[in-house]
Amino acid sequence: MKKIYLLSIILFPLLLTNSVNAHDKTHNDTSNSPMYTGLDSDAGIIAKQFHKALSEANAETVMSLLADDVLILEGSRIERSADEYRAHHLQADMQFSSAVTTKTIEHHVRVHGNTAVSISRSHTSGNYNGRDIDRTGNETLFLTLINGQWKISHIHWSH
Template identity: 50%
Template sequence: MKIITALFFSVATFSSIVFAHGDKHQNDALFKGLDSPAAKVVVAFHEALKSGGKQQAQDLLADDVTIFEGGGVERSALEYAQHHMLADMAYLSAVDSQTLEHQVEVVGTTAISISRSHTKGVYKGKERDYESMETMILELQKGSWKIIHIHWSN
């Protein structure tokens, strides 16, 4: 419970810092912290999903990652790799996605990545055109950043 409370406080504080600048500095805050090693893991994960790199994507996840998507939950990297990852890869290879904003904040051995993107294209004969949001929490484990939680929503 302490970890969840601390992460909630960190996300709330991070969100208020990022979005409290007003219109004058809004663009400066839309992309932040992307040179950090943790941010590079997030980008590599997205690239692996888009290119069909199943093993590369799985290697960036903590073994006990929790993934919330579409009202469902997957509770390990293996579960995700055996189920929903392949559908995500097929979908992402068929549509175009543009990142509208992405901020990564590193606090000690924890990193929080929040982003918003616009996706457009045709998948399984249906037009897709929407904005989505993503939150990832990463943890430094044995010298490598691993994704420990993902929450995707439209």
């Protein structure tokens, strides 16, 4: 059962196409919609805080929400720790996220004991570095309860 669950977490973003980095500036959490579930959970709140911190270019908050050994996959790139992410792509991700408008299309957070998964789709538009952006993106966050605090231990951005 665990293997099937983990496989579904990994494969879900691959099933959706035409995507871009889902750093979300305008998280639409419509509590009555079946397209938005689990966002009021503690793990869901962390996912929303992460997106807000990226769009506000708040590096300190972004880093505080990541597990030290976070694994981040985006395109053909991989970062294997929070320190590596800080050194390589954090600044660019914050610049991108603060330059464009991102609206959440769908967001689900499911908590399973000391782990949680956040799966979202979003639409991003605007201009970044002279390029017009108008794409739909997918994001999977895997969160782990570490010393009583939810931390993001895996991120997969599809674009």
